[in-house]
Amino acid sequence: MTVISYRQALHDTLRAELLRDENVFLIGEEIGVFEGSYKITAGLLAEFGPRRVRDTPICEEGFTGVAIGAAMMGLRPVVEIMTINFSLLAIDQIVNNAAKLRSLSGGQLSVPMVIRTPGGGGQQLSATHSQNLEVFYAHVPGLKVLAPATCADAKGLLAAAIRDDDPVIVLENLALYNTKGEVPDGEHVAEIGRAAVLKPGRDITVVGYSRAAVIALDVARRLEDDAISAEVIDLRSLRPLDRETVCASVRKTSRAVVVEDDWLSYGTGAEIAATIAEGAFDYLDAPVRRVAAAEVPLPYAKPLELAALPDAGAITRVIRQTLEGN
Amino acid sequence: MAVKDAGRAARPGERAPASRAPASRAPAREPERPERRADPAELIQLLTPEGERVEHPDYPLEISAAEVKALYRDLVIVRRIDFEAIALQRQGELGIWASLLGQEAAQVGSGRALGPRDMAFPTYREHGVAWCRGLDPVKLLELFRGVSHGGWDPTEHNFHLYTIVIGSQTLHATGYAMGIQRDGAVGDDGEAVIAYFGDGATSQGDVNEAFIWASVNNAPIVFFCQNNQWAISEPLERQTRTPLFQRANGFGFPGVRVDGNDVLACLAVTRKAMQAAREGQGPTLIEAFTYRMGAHTTTDDPTRYRLSAELESWKLKDPIERVKQYLIRTEQAEMTFFDEVEAEAAAVGSRVRAACLQMPDPPPTSMFDDVLTTQTTQLATERAGFAAYLDSFAAQEPVLAEEGR
Numbered sequence: 001m002t003v004i005s006y007r008q009a010l011h012d013t014l015r016a017e018l019l020r021d022e023n024v025f026l027i028g029e030e031i032g033v034f035e036g037s038y039k040i041t042a043g044l045l046a047e048f049g050p051r052r053v054r055d056t057p058i059c060e061e062g063f064t065g066v067a068i069g070a071a072m073m074g075l076r077p078v079v080e081i082m083t084i085n086f087s088l089l090a091i092d093q094i095v096n097n098a099a100k101l102r103s104l105s106g107g108q109l110s111v112p113m114v115i116r117t118p119g120g121g122g123q124q125l126s127a128t129h130s131q132n133l134e135v136f137y138a139h140v141p142g143l144k145v146l147a148p149a150t151c152a153d154a155k156g157l158l159a160a161a162i163r164d165d166d167p168v169i170v171l172e173n174l175a176l177y178n179t180k181g182e183v184p185d186g187e188h189v190a191e192i193g194r195a196a197v198l199k200p201g202r203d204i205t206v207v208g209y210s211r212a213a214v215i216a217l218d219v220a221r222r223l224e225d226d227a228i229s230a231e232v233i234d235l236r237s238l239r240p241l242d243r244e245t246v247c248a249s250v251r252k253t254s255r256a257v258v259v260e261d262d263w264l265s266y267g268t269g270a271e272i273a274a275t276i277a278e279g280a281f282d283y284l285d286a287p288v289r290r291v292a293a294a295e296v297p298l299p300y301a302k303p304l305e306l307a308a309l310p311d312a313g314a315i316t317r318v319i320r321q322t323l324e325g326n
Numbered sequence: 327m328a329v330k331d332a333g334r335a336a337r338p339g340e341r342a343p344a345s346r347a348p349a350s351r352a353p354a355r356e357p358e359r360p361e362r363r364a365d366p367a368e369l370i371q372l373l374t375p376e377g378e379r380v381e382h383p384d385y386p387l388e389i390s391a392a393e394v395k396a397l398y399r400d401l402v403i404v405r406r407i408d409f410e411a412i413a414l415q416r417q418g419e420l421g422i423w424a425s426l427l428g429q430e431a432a433q434v435g436s437g438r439a440l441g442p443r444d445m446a447f448p449t450y451r452e453h454g455v456a457w458c459r460g461l462d463p464v465k466l467l468e469l470f471r472g473v474s475h476g477g478w479d480p481t482e483h484n485f486h487l488y489t490i491v492i493g494s495q496t497l498h499a500t501g502y503a504m505g506i507q508r509d510g511a512v513g514d515d516g517e518a519v520i521a522y523f524g525d526g527a528t529s530q531g532d533v534n535e536a537f538i539w540a541s542v543n544n545a546p547i548v549f550f551c552q553n554n555q556w557a558i559s560e561p562l563e564r565q566t567r568t569p570l571f572q573r574a575n576g577f578g579f580p581g582v583r584v585d586g587n588d589v590l591a592c593l594a595v596t597r598k599a600m601q602a603a604r605e606g607q608g609p610t611l612i613e614a615f616t617y618r619m620g621a622h623t624t625t626d627d628p629t630r631y632r633l634s635a636e637l638e639s640w641k642l643k644d645p646i647e648r649v650k651q652y653l654i655r656t657e658q659a660e661m662t663f664f665d666e667v668e669a670e671a672a673a674v675g676s677r678v679r680a681a682c683l684q685m686p687d688p689p690p691t692s693m694f695d696d697v698l699t700t701q702t703t704q705l706a707t708e709r710a711g712f713a714a715y716l717d718s719f720a721a722q723e724p725v726l727a728e729e730g731r
Contacts (some may be wrong), residue, residue, distance in 0.1 A: 057529030
């Protein structure tokens with residue numbers, strides 16, 4: 001184990017995969033000469049050259065389509081979409097091409113493509129640059145959507161995504177890039193579709209992913225001081241979704257809170273709450289509660305942005321309310 | 327091409343390639359290829375970097391000393407506003423700022439070519455156009471400070487809201503221009519639209535789709551591309567293999583390249599294109615060849631990806647300095663004039679700065695205001711809940727004080 005940043009874990013994994021497999025290449029805006037808007041690809045153009053690390057004009061639909069074509073022909077493109085917000089420009093290629101080519105070609109084609117893209121707010125980047133659009137993709141059969149919360153998963157899930165034969169969206173998070181944590185040395189490939197219990201507990205299950213899972217873990221640790229034993233589940237994969245780990249936990253704790261940085265309606269929280277209703281209803285002692293962002297375009301003004309996003313205070317409050325059964 | 331053709335025999339009935347023209351026409355000429363016309367002739371210029379007035383047969387410009395001095399005043403003031411805004415961002419008073427440094431002439435020249443009823447669709451960098459349309463620069467800062475969404479009423483100055491998404495506004499502008507047609511406001515005493523965008527946006531589908539729509543509908547629109555050579559770190563040669571203005575040919579409307587650092591040329595070229603659009607002659611693409619002398623935005627550091635020598639060479643083509651030299655060499659302005667403009671620009675800067683520092687934060691519940699035109703139950707409930715949550719802190723404050731927090 002080595003302690004490195006989430007950013008470094010992503011960078012090192014990209015580099016290792018470029019070294020491991022000649023068919024892997026990177027493509028996206030500002031990833032080469034500029035070394036990435038968030039510096040995940042720092043030094044990779046210099047090391048691997050423009051054939052493996054390709055800068056593009058501002059044309060998400062264009063370069064995503066190009067990458068899908070390359071993937072269909074056997075390469076393994078790792079696309080960087082500068083933020084998930086810009087993936088809207090490429091959504092036709094992602095949803096109508098990448099996700100469907102396997103089926104529409106009768107199994108003749110596959111699209112072993114990865115789209116790395118950060119989402120999330122909290123950086124004062126305003127409404128169009130701070131969204132959590134991952135549920136758009138988690139809704140679509142034919143795609144896989146991974147969301148590493150820890151540095152170890154930044155490595156393990158990205159490596160798994162690059163080696164997977166289907167199109168995979170790896171959701172990064174602007175607020176996590178500078179977080180640090182232990183990362184296994186050497187080869188480390190995580191299993192896709194398996195949630196993780198970040199902290200075991202008895203009284204309540206708290207479910208999150210990406211930044212929300214990190215905050216939930218912090219809250220759960222602090223609640224130990226008040227003799228509240230919360231179990232924290234990091235989903236890690238929104239599609240496929242590990243429903244059983246969630247339900248098994250709720251069967252033990254009988255109460256659940258779901259935390260997401262996204263808007264409430266039609267979000268991951270709704271999916272998890274329904275999952276619990278379907279899989280652990282008879283075990284519940286209180287309604288499943290959701291903590292989510294205010295349903296507004298995320299404000300640019302700092303105090304408003306902070307007010308709109310779920311924080312430790314809001315999560316703590318809802319956990320306590322759920323334990324009180326009201 | 328010529329070499330390859332020279333070795334190929336013409337089949338019976340086939341015309342000889344141009345390169346095999348009879349020797350009597352020597353010297354042999356390249357086949358005529360319009361896209362390969364000499365570069366210097368392509369750049370329309372009325373004022374050289376040295377401040378020398380030159381004429382162009384297609385763009386005669388009658389302009390008085392007072393008008394040139396007014397343009398000079400615009401240029402100096404918008405540069406000062408820009409300077410002030412960068413400083414405010416660096417001091418933490420603005421979230422971000424997109425500098426127009428180096429592009430003042432393109433913006434002021436085109437902005438002053440517009441009539442009051444023409445509509446302008448800006449990107450997020452058109453502070454100079456905003457100034458020309460009569461928008462108080464304080465409004466721009468409200469936007470970048472985050473105390474206002476939108477910032478201004480687009481109909482008040484016929485200046486649309488800033489568009490953050492690259493290229494989107496070209497389609498909006500084209501739709502607006504088609505609306506003018508629908509209103510029958512094309513022809514004598516007509517109106518037209520100008521859509522601003524940068525070289526970076528020309529790679530976007532939206533811009534190309536806007537060209538198509540404008541062309542096939544013969545919409546009254548001028549596409550004004552400020553080619554500042556860089557899309558953040560992506561240089562022009564990585565964005566296009568064709569001079570940008572020539573792309574218009576493929577879409578079926580005229581394109582011109584103007585010296586974007588020459589305010590007189592930008593004024594004359596934009597006036598002519600706008601007039602053509604108003605009269606129903608359809609769109610024009612103007613490529614204002616300029617240079618982004620600063621960073622893409624305050625989050626960017628261009629020293630990481632471009633050579634300082636490039637910036638130094640463009641400093642010699644500064645859009646403001648050449649106007650000053652022209653006014654001095656033609657004795658149209660006294661030195662006191664330049665001092666007065668400096669003083670006025672400084673006063674505008676001070677006013678903008680003071681106003682920025684006094685902008686109040688918006689109330690937290692205001693974020694629920696404009697989600698929909700009508701309040702839904704969900705929004706109202708969420709708003710009320712959030713307000714109650716905020717009020718709960720007010721009630722707790724005395725308790726916190728007692729605990730010595």
